[in-house]
Amino acid sequence: MNIRTLCLGALSFKEASGYEIKKEIEDGLFSHFIDASFGSIYPALTQLNVEGLVTLRAEEQTGRPDKKVYAITDAGHDALAKALSVVPARDKYKSEFLFEMLMQHYLSPGHIIVALEKQLADLNIDLSQMNQCKADSSQMRVPGCEFVMGYGEAVLTAGANYIELKLAELKSQGLKAAE
Amino acid sequence: MNIRTLCLGALSFKEASGYEIKKEIEDGLFSHFIDASFGSIYPALTQLNVEGLVTLRAEEQTGRPDKKVYAITDAGHDALAKALSVVPARDKYKSEFLFEMLMQHYLSPGHIIVALEKQLADLNIDLSQMNQCKADSSQMRVPGCEFVMGYGEAVLTAGANYIELKLAELKSQGLKAAE
């Protein structure tokens, strides 16, 4: 899947500017399974407009560049549906944390604990951000939201629980060693 | 983290050829959180050799190109330790599956069920591959292995359970609708 399809997907919920789409991808539900930067979003939007898959309306603002509000067209809906019909690529998971853990024979016990705590903190940030999405009334409400949040919560919680377990093990071992 | 560090990490367990490292990354423990292709591994190995971080020994073979067996040097160990000392980047998770699920208002119930079943199958493949690693006696045994497998199993199982639940819900709903 490419950024164009992603933008189309974001616009299928509500019209938005490139800036707003970026925020949605960074802080909203998308953030848990997709990345995108301005450098890819703005050109994608321009291209989609040229192809007639989105329309463009300039909102004047004082002291700022015009806000370019994009909205999906019927052709855009069709294109999105078509993109959705192809079999999706497998999930990709990249983790320097797990690489570090696999190499833990290179690391001091203190370093390992710090790494585990950082990972735990990251997972909890994601988790609380997910709950914020849940609580946010301005959040779009479609059947997919519930599923994605449920899936994310299940996976994130499992990871966090596992780390907490290991952390407790390590710390009790540390105490014993210090005796 | 880059492919060079990855190769160094793989070689820290045992000496190997580029081909063997690729296999390790594809089928071994690394596979669950890292990707790499020949096009990146071979050049990385060449470069590491030039820099003196690995040594190279050519094993003659009949009817095949010489097997180039790489081994990590002391300088390589140092470089790996140094790379491991920097704070790792956050985990990155990309999922077209979740994007599809978020857009499920574009999809037919049949399509959704197929997508869920595919995801479940993928998760189970990963899970069984993890168990194969566990059973494989030739597998390297370091403390990190246990952790990585435990983490992977926890996360993968949580995802699989969630999907099974949703699948059961959908199917019972489908039956009711058919009545």
Next chain:
DNA sequence: TGATGCATGTAATCCGTTACATGATTCA
């Protein structure tokens, strides 16, 4: 006054994948 947010966009650069090139062996 300095960081952060709002707002858009381009160009250089990076990093990696895919495809290509070669070729013997083994298994179904």
Next chain:
DNA sequence: TGAATCATGTAACGGATTACATGCATCA
């Protein structure tokens, strides 16, 4: 006989990130 495995390597290409460029408003 055709596919898969073993084995290495290069070059083209793609896709996205990072950095750069600009500039006002707001908050601490």
